[in-house]
Amino acid sequence: MNTSYKVKLWEVRSNKSVARPGKPSKVISYTVRWTVGGREKSQTFGKSAQAKNFLSDLRQAAKAGEAFDMDSGLPLSMLKAATARTWLEFARAYVDARWPHAAAKSREGLTDTMTAVTATLVKDAPNRPAPEVLRLLLRTYVFVPESRRPDLDPDLGKALSWLEAASLPITDLDDPKLARTALEVLAVTLEGKPAAPSTFRRKRAVFKHALGYAVEVGDLQSNPLDRVKWRPPKQGGTVDRRVVVNPSQARELLVAVTYVGRVRGPRLRAMFACMYFAGLRPAEAAGLRVQDCALPEEGWGVITVRKTRPQTNKRYTDTGRAHDERGLKHREDDVDRPVPAPPELVKILREHIDAFGTADDGRLFVTSTGGDFSGSAYAQIWKRARLLALTPDQVGSPLAARPYDLRHAAVSLWLNAGVHAPEAAERAGHGVDVMLRVYAKCIDGQRDVANQRIEDALAA
Template sequence: MLRVQPTQFAPVAVRTALREWAFNATRRADAPRDVVTILRWVERNSLPVSAWEEPERVDEVLRAVDTRLDGKQAAAWSRKRHRRILNVVMKHAIRRRVLRTNPLPKGKESTTVTKTSNAVDKRSLMNADQAAALLDWIRRRPRGGKRLHAFFATLYYCGLRPEEAVAMRVEDVTIPGPDARDQWCELLIHTATPEVGKQWTDTGEIHEERDLKGRAEGETRTAPGHPALTRILRQHIEDEQLKPGDLLFQAETGGILAGSVIRRAWRSARKAVLPPHVFESPTGKRVYDNRHTRLTKWLNDGIPPAQVAEWAGNSVPVLLATYARCVDGQLPDLKKRLEAAGDLPELPDGG
């Protein structure tokens, strides 16, 4: 909300100055001279808070947050997220007594243009042949292939979120002995370390350690690991000579596995393995699709939703809302059950 548009500064420079410096409390005092010049100009040309009392100004801001830089409408999820953030700002302003009321639209008026679906796109799921080919290509990768193979195999077989897998320690995996009859392993998931950017963390690290998504502080969960994963992890720990307190999946330097490395390896595998038309499709496009594929397979294999939700770290309602459209292959069995229940009884002929 500016009185005039900047002419002496490029729009991208103004956005960068605001995003990277003005809105970052830990960096604000260290802003370079050119950034300080931009921020002072923004301060002089910003409209007063009373502008939020003008409905046309509010509409102007909402149109802006719903629009991409190229002038096209932003995706529904982006519009919803932007409006949610803006609403948090308004509530903060009210608490600080800068505003008296929230000027943003309320109720249906605020959500009619931002309807979204949590359901997974069925096209993003991989079949077994595709998953096997992708994992095998990563395993054969000359640089760090075996380490990354163990990581991606864990995502695929256990349905972990990537930020959960990179936080795991060797001691978090219970692996049976080679001669044990039951070769299923068990993973204890208790921490997530998402990438938030070093400029946004108090420690200056790229990753930030957090509790599990959607769980109470300190809460943990376990997930079973297929015998195939047991063999992979056993060999991985032996090859890397890992100790109980070590990170299970490490970068080449021994630190936490970087998201850029993970995404680059996955994209390279898709490009090398999948036909061009499949590579361009949503199939396995994101690393997260390993999780979607596993959770869908568990549901399609008849695992009770409550159990899948526990392994996945979801609530049952969220699980069903997310994966209901992906559950298939059970219709023939359901038809047989319904047919076995019988039809209406035949009544005697009243004639």
């Protein structure tokens, strides 16, 4: 690229139409003229304000000592903006780069974040499509691999054309104000209510990573979020002790599950039991196979957790099915987690295998046709079981409101029973620091124990 600092600028020139009999001449356009390294350059605009603004930009660049490109006549900053790809073009390339290496749930989160940001980083152009049309276009067509895109109907085709024309240049994000605008969108739900702190932090992390990638590939000079004074909301993450059931309540709920439905409830009892007695996550229980279980006729057994089967939209999975088989959360794919199974759980699992068998691949918890239970299906079973097992006041409370709360009850029980934190964390698949932070409010009686120990020390 040939550049020069030798720049000369003239005032804006008005261009008039040719006068005709009975029709005087009038100004029809405005031309900005300048030279770069002795080469004459010009650019014509339809309005005076446009020409004056362009001339002002050239003057500011020259005054700042910026080099000008001799071919285009533009200062390098303006040349970069003029040739920059749009945010939409960048976002598509970024999603394509991350997609092959991301899990299905991560792909879903990636798409949600990029959809919200991309619908925001647009010009105020006429004929803007409805928000729901833009979201549908971005989620189902723009931010999925080309091989998975559906045929575009006319409405979505028009929306795509509008979006491609209206998307802002990515270089506009060098202004932190625009990055702040995107953060404000991520901080609220579609209904305009504040998003949960964990949701916002997760989406902010995706957006920041995308901007970091833009710096890496040369689209941005620096990450604008580093200059935005926005403190993410504190992530509580602690378990509400009101959701934690005691062992008697847990057993009542497990019995109640068997009375829900003719087949589905009884098939799910052992899955819920794994969440309570072994502290498994729902996706871990869904992936449990008979070959992963040591179930002796008497005494404790062992469940070796090797795979999870999280549920997401099938457009995000490689198999085209709603459940995606993955390794354990926050661990390498080939790392497993042995969890001791108390005799009560061993008995329940043996009864389940005798009654329902297993899927072809050994999975324990499948429908009568061998399929996976959807999250909505077992949540509905659990909701009906609560009505049978709990009092009306308890049904209206947060007590065991979700199947996941059985896991919370399990870990809380271990800690209250005096199980050392490292052992409890290993069984739960947590880091010790995370576990103590999450379950700190669910450890009952610790204050009295601490007081007694201090009293004994003082007496000594």
